[in-house]
Amino acid sequence: MKKLILFLLLIIFALTALIKNMQAQLITNDKNWNSTPFFNDNFTPLSPDRVWDSNWVDYPNNYQWMADYLWIVTHGAGEHQVVQRENAIFNEDDSSTIKLRATYEGWLDSTYSLPPSQNFYGGFPAGWHEKLYYYSGAITTLEPILYGYFETRCKFPVSRGSFPAFWLWGGSGGNYREIDIFEYSWLFNNNYGWSENDSARQFNGGIWYSNNSPYNTRYGDHGYIIPPSDPDLLNFHTYGLEWSPKYVTWYFDNKVIGEYYGDSVPSQSMYLLLNYSLDERVIPGGVPIQWPFPNNMIVDYVKVNKLKCGCDTNTVINSLAQLNSYYYSVKNTITVDGNGTTITVPSGSKVVLRAKDGITITKDFEVPLGSELDLITHPCPDE
Numbered sequence: 489m490k491k492l493i494l495f496l497l498l499i500i501f502a503l504t505a506l507i508k509n510m511q512a513q514l515i516t517n518d519k520n521w522n523s524t525p526f527f528n529d530n531f532t533p534l535s536p537d538r539v540w541d542s543n544w545v546d547y548p549n550n551y552q553w554m555a556d557y558l559w560i561v562t563h564g565a566g567e568h569q570v571v572q573r574e575n576a577i578f579n580e581d582d583s584s585t586i587k588l589r590a591t592y593e594g595w596l597d598s599t600y601s602l603p604p605s606q607n608f609y610g611g612f613p614a615g616w617h618e619k620l621y622y623y624s625g626a627i628t629t630l631e632p633i634l635y636g637y638f639e640t641r642c643k644f645p646v647s648r649g650s651f652p653a654f655w656l657w658g659g660s661g662g663n664y665r666e667i668d669i670f671e672y673s674w675l676f677n678n679n680y681g682w683s684e685n686d687s688a689r690q691f692n693g694g695i696w697y698s699n700n701s702p703y704n705t706r707y708g709d710h711g712y713i714i715p716p717s718d719p720d721l722l723n724f725h726t727y728g729l730e731w732s733p734k735y736v737t738w739y740f741d742n743k744v745i746g747e748y749y750g751d752s753v754p755s756q757s758m759y760l761l762l763n764y765s766l767d768e769r770v771i772p773g774g775v776p777i778q779w780p781f782p783n784n785m786i787v788d789y790v791k792v793n794k795l796k797c798g799c800d801t802n803t804v805i806n807s808l809a810q811l812n813s814y815y816y817s818v819k820n821t822i823t824v825d826g827n828g829t830t831i832t833v834p835s836g837s838k839v840v841l842r843a844k845d846g847i848t849i850t851k852d853f854e855v856p857l858g859s860e861l862d863l864i865t866h867p868c869p870d871e
Contacts, residue, residue, distance in 0.1 A: 537578060622781070638792050649769040650672065663756075
């Protein structure tokens with residue numbers, strides 16, 4: 489087999505110098521990740537079944553989620569729902585899922601319930617509550633998370649006004665950050681020049697930053713259109729995101745669909761959230777749509793994996809045997825030097841090396857065509 493031979497002399501890969509195959513395989517093929525999730529919920533039934541307590545927290549034996557946005561029950565002046573804990577439904581019909589349900593309720597004044605110590609009217613624009621017509625469901629992790637690989641499998645309605653999302657958010661003191669793993673809305677058609685005829689195949693992701701200035705900053709923004717040969721968004725799909733220091737990658741059905749690198753990647757802990765909202769398209773001409781409600785966003789599982797870290801370790805690989813037995817984790821430095829004996833990446837395989845301060849490949853190293861080598865440098869996630 490013809491081989492691509494890399495003779496790289498003392499090249500240290502900086503943050504932006506990354507060999508990356510845009511058709512990457514499953515994130516689990518990067519052996520630097522712990523195979524056991526740090527956070528995992530398959531929504532399997534418990535005995536007794538999970539319910540929401542008076543604080544809107546799931547129990548028994550879980551205490552992983554709240555059934556709201558942590559301190560607000562709606563999100564954005566352009567949305568028209570109030571989150572209610574009864575609309576986040578565990579294991580209906582023993583389905584081992586959670587359903588985030590949107591229901592038409594008519595105009596809402598004060599007919600909804602609120603989590604303890606929450607004041608909906610305080611701090612929101614005057615008249616905002618007059619635009620609320622629906623109940624909906626949302627779940628937010630009780631604890632914030634810093635860095636990881638985030639994944640869910642879900643399906644959702646693609647009707648006008650449907651606005652489901654899987655995202656991370658956090659910040660205080662005017663320093664708000666958000667990473668959208670995916671969002672769906674017909675409103676996004678105008679952003680990307682999409683046709684409404686293909687709305688059931690389109691979604692987007694991106695990063696938000698706000699510091700109380702008149703303008704929010706959005707970057708890393710990308711839209712994705714599902715190929716005609718694949719099922720549309722009414723079917724189950726897998727949505728994933730790697731969030732590492734200065735490095736974000738978006739996945740859809742185990743394919744890379746977007747990447748962003750740089751100092752503006754959020755570096756603060758954030759909450760993970762799934763929600764089913766209703767945007768402006770749900771009240772065309774000011775008249776709320778009543779059909780086809782109720783609607784469900786159905787979530788099969790949510791998991792978060794963490795990188796293994798050995799960030800104080802300097803590693804040298806100078807034989808194929810060492811490569812085959814290599815303990816994958818984020819190192820301080822990695823040096824690959826065959827020292828007269830060629831080290832070959834096994835045919836058809838993927839090798840991912842991660843280091844904090846640099847990766848050096850000197851000589852006697854080769855990557856066959858059909859194999860994959862990813863060299864990634866970023867700060868240590870544990871520091």
